[in-house]
Amino acid sequence: GCAPRREVRRNARRHPGTHARAAASTSTERDQQEQKSQRDAEQATAMLLDYLRTAKVQAAKYVSVGTDAAQGRGLYAAEDIEEGAVLAVVPFDACLHAPVKGDEQKDGVLANSFWGMRLAAAIVREHLRGEESPYCGYLACLPALPPLPVAPSSPFVDVDVDDDGEELRTPREVDGSGAVPHPMSFSWEDVKEIQYNEGRLNVDEWGYLSAQSFLRATEDDEALRSTFGDGADGPTPFVPRALWDWAVSCVHSRTFGAELLGEGEPMDHYMVPLLDLLNHRGDESTCETDADLVEAATTLASTSPSSWTADALISAVAQHDVATLPRGPPYVAADNVEWIADSGGARFVCVTKREIAAGEQLCVSYGERSNDDFFLYYAFVPPRNPHDDVVLFDHVDACLEWCANVYFKETSVELRDGEQPSPDALADIEARAAAARRAFDAAAIAARGGRDADSGGLEAARVDREPRLKVLAGIRFDARMLSAIACFFSPPDDDGDGKGGGQLADGAVEAAQMRARARCEEVLLSYPTSLADDLERLLRSELAVCLSMDADGSWDATVGVSAAAGVLETIRLLGVSPTPPELDDVRARIVRALAETQADADSNALTGSERLTLEYRVEKKLVLAQSQ
Numbered sequence: 001g002c003a004p005r006r007e008v009r010r011n012a013r014r015h016p017g018t019h020a021r022a023a024a025s026t027s028t029e030r031d032q033q034e035q036k037s038q039r040d041a042e043q044a045t046a047m048l049l050d051y052l053r054t055a056k057v058q059a060a061k062y063v064s065v066g067t068d069a070a071q072g073r074g075l076y077a078a079e080d081i082e083e084g085a086v087l088a089v090v091p092f093d094a095c096l097h098a099p100v101k102g103d104e105q106k107d108g109v110l111a112n113s114f115w116g117m118r119l120a121a122a123i124v125r126e127h128l129r130g131e132e133s134p135y136c137g138y139l140a141c142l143p144a145l146p147p148l149p150v151a152p153s154s155p156f157v158d159v160d161v162d163d164d165g166e167e168l169r170t171p172r173e174v175d176g177s178g179a180v181p182h183p184m185s186f187s188w189e190d191v192k193e194i195q196y197n198e199g200r201l202n203v204d205e206w207g208y209l210s211a212q213s214f215l216r217a218t219e220d221d222e223a224l225r226s227t228f229g230d231g232a233d234g235p236t237p238f239v240p241r242a243l244w245d246w247a248v249s250c251v252h253s254r255t256f257g258a259e260l261l262g263e264g265e266p267m268d269h270y271m272v273p274l275l276d277l278l279n280h281r282g283d284e285s286t287c288e289t290d291a292d293l294v295e296a297a298t299t300l301a302s303t304s305p306s307s308w309t310a311d312a313l314i315s316a317v318a319q320h321d322v323a324t325l326p327r328g329p330p331y332v333a334a335d336n337v338e339w340i341a342d343s344g345g346a347r348f349v350c351v352t353k354r355e356i357a358a359g360e361q362l363c364v365s366y367g368e369r370s371n372d373d374f375f376l377y378y379a380f381v382p383p384r385n386p387h388d389d390v391v392l393f394d395h396v397d398a399c400l401e402w403c404a405n406v407y408f409k410e411t412s413v414e415l416r417d418g419e420q421p422s423p424d425a426l427a428d429i430e431a432r433a434a435a436a437r438r439a440f441d442a443a444a445i446a447a448r449g450g451r452d453a454d455s456g457g458l459e460a461a462r463v464d465r466e467p468r469l470k471v472l473a474g475i476r477f478d479a480r481m482l483s484a485i486a487c488f489f490s491p492p493d494d495d496g497d498g499k500g501g502g503q504l505a506d507g508a509v510e511a512a513q514m515r516a517r518a519r520c521e522e523v524l525l526s527y528p529t530s531l532a533d534d535l536e537r538l539l540r541s542e543l544a545v546c547l548s549m550d551a552d553g554s555w556d557a558t559v560g561v562s563a564a565a566g567v568l569e570t571i572r573l574l575g576v577s578p579t580p581p582e583l584d585d586v587r588a589r590i591v592r593a594l595a596e597t598q599a600d601a602d603s604n605a606l607t608g609s610e611r612l613t614l615e616y617r618v619e620k621k622l623v624l625a626q627s628q
């Protein structure tokens with residue numbers, strides 16, 4: 001059948017290969033599991049290659065499909081490749097497509113819906129057609145389906161018989177072992193554990209949009225037939241919610257957007273076979289020393305995890321010679337291929353950006369975006385992402401209100417509950433707020449390149465669409481926010497035009513940066529758990545993985561390196577992260593984590609959703625911690 005087998009992309013650099021190491025009870029069972037996974041992967045790859053040939057997709061002979069323990073299936077260089085070489089050409093006709101405007105005849109009740117929902121419906125339609133779908137071979141390489149309820153008449157079942165002779169029906173395509181749940185299908189408890197408010201709002205918003213679209217498309221038989229079936233006269237399809245959620249997650253983790261109508265115009269969206277196997281490598285900080293980490297992890301992995309001590313771990317971390325948190329830029333682009341949409345040739349073209357050695361994975365950048373997007377759409381979190389950010393204020397008014405409260409405290413104006421400031425104090429605050437707002441507006445205009453909001457074009461529109469004020473990785477504060485804070489606490493001298501266009505006092509910008517840092521500390525301390533708490537929890541999970549591998553006999557000096565690297569990197573972050581005085585003993589945390597995990601590794605393991613959520617909020621807190 002059309003059995004989606006592709007593993008979910010995983011974090012390759014910080015926690016490599018730790019999402020799905022299920023401990024088999026015997027080496028024989030483990031070998032059987034590995035053989036089955038290998039057969040499934042080979043079957044899915046063969047179906048994909050058949051589809052590519054049928055769809056007239058051109059792939060160079062030096063491109064191969066392979067599997068990496070950390071990132072799942074991907075594309076690799078079968079031989080040395082020169083810069084500028086064409087790797088693949090995929091016709092538009094080979095892709096599943098969501099045009100700018102929907103088609104009522106094809107999209108049914110979702111014809112006027114958001115493009116992502118229309119493309120998800122198309123995936124479900126083709127999935128329900130099974131082997132009759134021309135896209136069957138392509139669907140086989142999409143991420144694994146979660147367990148699905150099965151309708152009695154569904155063609156997608158394997159029928160078995162139990163001991164009493166009763167038929168057992170299970171989805172043929174279900175093989176979700178190791179799959180990380182997508183945030184769009186998180187439970188309420190999962191969403192609560194995100195902690196970062198923007199992340200929770202994003203998950204809620206997209207979950208609501210997906211749920212409402214599903215309800216519209218399944219509210220009656222007519223809607224089901226028009227959206228997912230073969231027309232009004234065909235049979236009513238059975239569409240479980242889990243199948244819909246899976247399709248939505250595929251769309252938002254694998255779609256290529258192409259501005260075929262021109263820059264700034266709405267984009268067409270495509271699911272592009274073969275090219276969507278390209279894993280992500282984007283901009284990476286040059287402050288990290290991965291070679292030192294691997295060397296230390298290799299030494300550590302030569303000993304059994306059950307014999308590890310706090311002194312041994314601390315000594316290994318000392319070899320990973322990075323004394324402070326990475327500070328963002330400078331950073332380098334780590335992707336080695338790129339793609340273009342050739343509208344004239346009606347095709348996608350993938351080319352190399354540099355020379356690539358045989359065996360190297362082919363990776364593309366998914367964009368210079370924050371971890372909010374990677375978490376929500378792709379279900380992984382790049383570590384130390386230089387484009388990550390944290391919202392400090394929802395809008396400028398919230399920033400000015402915060403400034404007023406800080407100003408009152410600094411000037412020793414103490415107000416009892418319900419008491420109002422004096423008229424003079426209020427007038428002073430209003431004048432400062434007015435100066436700060438003018439500075440904010442001036443900084444916004446500068447961000448647009450000196451153009452006003454109406455004539456600034458696409459870049460100006462982007463500035464105006466973002467009311468939130470943020471800190472970016474590497475202690476980079478929103479210039480609008482710094483300008484507003486500086487002018488609130490040190491209003492510029494009036495230059496005679498009544499607009500407050502004079503010079504700022506000496507040191508005003510530096511003082512604004514210090515206050516912005518104080519705001520970062522406020523936000524960091526507002527979370528239910530501290531950064532140190534989260535890192536300790538992550539450390540217990542990393543140790544649980546190592547101990548499980550040791551217990552089932554799969555640990556050795558080669559296999560265990562990536563798991564050991566995850567332990568050492570977590571301890572390093574724990575050692576350099578700011579912690580309250582009562583949590584300042586890193587050694588005590590390591591001793592506690594070792595004792596608890598060695599006593600009961602299973603209880604300290606994390607589910608896929610728990611790990612994804614924990615990694616996401618740790619990265620957010622690291623941005624704040626390095627900005628204090």
